[in-house]
Structure formats: structure tokens, C-alpha cells
Amino acid sequence: MGAEAKKLISLLTELGRVTDEPGRLTRTFLSPAMRRANRLVGRWMREAGLKVREDSVGNLIGRLESRAPRARTLLLGSHLDTVRDAGRYDGPLGVLLPLVALATLRRRGVHLPFHVEIIGFSEEEGVRFSSAYLGSKGYIGRLPARTLRLRDAAGTSLAEALQQYTRGRFTAPKAAHRRRDLLGYVEVHIEQGPVLEARRLAVGVVSAIAGQSRFKLSWQGKAGHAGTTPMELRKDALAGAAEFAVGIEACAKATPGLVATIGLLSVPAGAANVIPARVDHTLDVRHASDRVRRAALRKLEALARQIARRRGLRCSWQPTQEDGAVACSPALSVRLERSIRSVQGRSLTLVSGAGHDGVIVSRLAPVAMLFVRCRGGLSHHPAEYAAPADLAVALRVLMDFLQGLPDDLRD
Numbered sequence: 001m002g003a004e005a006k007k008l009i010s011l012l013t014e015l016g017r018v019t020d021e022p023g024r025l026t027r028t029f030l031s032p033a034m035r036r037a038n039r040l041v042g043r044w045m046r047e048a049g050l051k052v053r054e055d056s057v058g059n060l061i062g063r064l065e066s067r068a069p070r071a072r073t074l075l076l077g078s079h080l081d082t083v084r085d086a087g088r089y090d091g092p093l094g095v096l097l098p099l100v101a102l103a104t105l106r107r108r109g110v111h112l113p114f115h116v117e118i119i120g121f122s123e124e125e126g127v128r129f130s131s132a133y134l135g136s137k138g139y140i141g142r143l144p145a146r147t148l149r150l151r152d153a154a155g156t157s158l159a160e161a162l163q164q165y166t167r168g169r170f171t172a173p174k175a176a177h178r179r180r181d182l183l184g185y186v187e188v189h190i191e192q193g194p195v196l197e198a199r200r201l202a203v204g205v206v207s208a209i210a211g212q213s214r215f216k217l218s219w220q221g222k223a224g225h226a227g228t229t230p231m232e233l234r235k236d237a238l239a240g241a242a243e244f245a246v247g248i249e250a251c252a253k254a255t256p257g258l259v260a261t262i263g264l265l266s267v268p269a270g271a272a273n274v275i276p277a278r279v280d281h282t283l284d285v286r287h288a289s290d291r292v293r294r295a296a297l298r299k300l301e302a303l304a305r306q307i308a309r310r311r312g313l314r315c316s317w318q319p320t321q322e323d324g325a326v327a328c329s330p331a332l333s334v335r336l337e338r339s340i341r342s343v344q345g346r347s348l349t350l351v352s353g354a355g356h357d358g359v360i361v362s363r364l365a366p367v368a369m370l371f372v373r374c375r376g377g378l379s380h381h382p383a384e385y386a387a388p389a390d391l392a393v394a395l396r397v398l399m400d401f402l403q404g405l406p407d408d409l410r411d
């Protein structure tokens with residue numbers, strides 16, 4: 001492993017110690033640990049020759065100016081906040097890896113024909129305000145008034161928290177750039193899934209970030225004595241929900257790329273000797289194509305209606321979240337793939353089933369993502385791990401990509 005990968009690992013380790021909770025890594029939006037993290041990473045950015053600022057929502061931004069006249073700006077970054085009891089790679093990798101890459105290129109005397117901005121987004125995980133992407137939304141200038149009114153568990157509004165963090169200097173954020181001044185946004189992130197590991201590859205390129213729909217479903221049947229009610233006279237809400245669960249599994253398996261999950265299910269007022277009168281559960285459906293996802297949802301709704309009718313149940317659907325899919329930029333992704341092939345021999349294209357800052361930044365600039373293998377696909381856990389050799393591959397890929405990227409790239 002080269003000196004650059006060693007440097008990256010030492011930075012990841014040091015940043016991984018910056019936490020709000022002793023003994024485990026928890027760094028939430030605008031917390032004291034976040035302020036310390038921004039100070040620390042800001043210092044590393046300055047040492048790498050970047051000009052550093054923090055915007056009004058706590059995003060840390062380091063900028064390296066190109067000598068080229070009328071150059072556009074390439075954005076590189078990810079988030080510096082974490083979930084509770086997190087690993088040290090999810091987020092920070094996409095900030096620190098580009099930082100080491102830029103420092104290395106600079107040391108080698110490489111001048112890029114575009115400006116580079118490395119962004120450590122202040123919020124992506126949605127922990128404090130139960131609303132995700134607050135950092136990137138601020139960066140692109142779309143933090144609506146209703147979001148600023150959200151309150152955390154302590155009752156502090158987002159607007160109040162931002163006023164405290166900026167010592168009274170918070171103003172509603174404006175977009176950091178005009179669209180035409182941007183070359184694109186590239187995010188390096190651990191895969192948080194098992195595909196690269198199964199295919200024995202260190203890195204892969206993301207074709208799209210899956211769109212997702214979430215629902216709350218409620219099945220209504222009829223309670224009855226578990227001993228005295230014959231099977232043919234029952235209206236068992238759980239049996240209906242269970243048939244539906246098996247049905248969604250079959251539908252997802254029959255639709256390439258579709259994933260569908262019931263992650264929470266409850267039998268309110270249930271008892272061991274009572275036929276379930278009611279079952280509530282969630283449903284999470286994702287696909288890289290919005291058209292395929294919507295077609296699948298229509299099928300699933302029809303299936304639920306059919307099961308309910310046959311079993312004499314009522315079934316209600318309540319949508320709780322819908323995010324469209326984000327297609328990655330073909331022009332940026334092709335170049336990323338080329339760099340991957342030149343470093344690891346072959347490339348693999350994956351769909352990101354999880355959301356990332358790129359979902360929001362895509363409203364301002366073309367986006368691309370480089371995924372790095374993580375052990376067991378594990379993430380949002382202290383045992384999250386990416387091998388040093390894989391980080392070294394990712395570093396070489398990003399440096400190759402940066403050196404080959406022209407300033408006049410268009411999709």
C-alpha cells in the first residue's frame with residue numbers, strides 16, 4: 001500500500017474519533033462534534049492548499065482554484081454527519097479521499113483545467129430532525145421555510161439551531177453555484193451492500209440512485225376466539241398481510257432490479273389466543289427506473305385489493321415518502337469506468353439502493369458515484385470496514401479520473 005492510502009486511513013481514523021458520545025461514533029447535525037470535525041477537516045484542507053469556508057448551514061467547503069481562464073468547477077464530496085454508533089467510512093470517505101487525491105496531484109505538480117470544490121455536507125443521515133439531506137439542500141439553495149420549522153427531540157427548530165451554530169448570522173442559503181459554472185459532482189462512498197464483495201471487485205461505478213416509495217398499510221379483519229372460531233369463518237388480518245408479504249416477494253423476484261421490503265409489522269391489541277383483527281405494516285419499494293417502480297406499485301395495490309376481497313378484509317394504503325430515481329451522468333460515468341478499468345482491469349455498474357447527497361446535488365449539476373467495497377456490505381455500524389487495498393484502488397481511480405477530465409465535458 002502506498003503512502004497516500006496510509007495517509008487516507010490515518011485521516012479516517014482521526015476523524016472517526018470526533019464524536020458526541022464517548023466510546024462510540026455519533027456526530028449529528030450542528031453538534032459540538034460536528035464543529036470540531038469541521039475545524040479538523042478544514043485544517044487538513046488548508047494544508048492541502050485549499051481555500052476553506054463554512055456556509056450558513058454548516059457545510060465545510062474547500063476550494064482549489066485552477067489557473068485556467070473561465071474554468072468551471074468540479075464538486076467532490078459527501079457528508080460528515082453520522083448515524084448513532086456509526087462506522088467511520090460512511091460519508092467521511094467521500095470527503096477525505098478526494099482531499100488526499102488533490103494533495104497528491106498537487107505534490108506531483110499536476111494542474112487541473114477546472115476548479116475543484118470539496119464539500120463536507122453537514123447533514124445527510126436525517127438523525128436530528130428526522131429529515132435527510134439538509135446539508136446538500138442548503139448547498140443548492142433549497143431549504144424551504146417548512147423545513148426550517150422542523151423541530152428536534154429537544155424542541156429546537158432547525159432555524160434556531162442554525163442561528164445558534166452561526167452565532168446569529170444565519171441567513172436562508174442561496175445556491176452555491178450557477179448550473180452553467182459546474183462541471184459535475186462526483187461522490188465516493190462505501191457500497192453499503194454486498195455486490196462488489198460477491199463480484200470480488202474493489203470499486204464500481206453507480207448508474208443510478210434508486211427511486212423509492214414508502215407506505216403504511218393497515219389490514220382490518222375481525223377478532224375472534226382462537227379456539228372456538230372455525231377456520232372458514234375467520235377474517236384474519238395477519239393471514240391477509242402474510243399472503244401479501246409473500247406476494248410482494250414474488251413480484252420483486254420476477255422484476256429485475258426491484259426490491260420490496262416489509263420492515264415493520266405489528267398486531268395492535270393482539271393476543272396469543274385472539275384472531276388478529278388488525279395488522280399495520282410498512283412497505284418500502286425501490287428501483288432505478290421510476291416507470292418500473294410505479295408499474296410494480298400498481299400491481300402490488302391490485303394484489304392487496306384482491307387478497308382483501310377474497311378474505312373479507314379491508315386494506316388501506318398511506319404513502320409516507322416518494323423520491324424519484326436519479327440517473328447518473330453518462331459522460332462522467334463513462335470516464336469513471338475508464339479509470340476503473342485501467343486500475344482494476346474491469347468495471348462493474350451498480351444501482352445504489354440507498355440515497356446519497358448526489359440525489360439533491362443532481363438538481364444543480366450532473367452527478368456520478370464511485371462505490372468502494374465494504375466488508376459484508378455492513379454499514380451504519382461500528383464494524384463498518386473498507387480494506388486499505390480497496391481504498392488504495394479507489395484513490396488511484398479518482399486521481400486517474402481527475403487527470404483525464406476535460407473542462408468542456410457535456411452529457
Ligand SMILES: [Zn+2]
Nearest residue numbers: 079090091189
Ligand atoms: Zn452516506
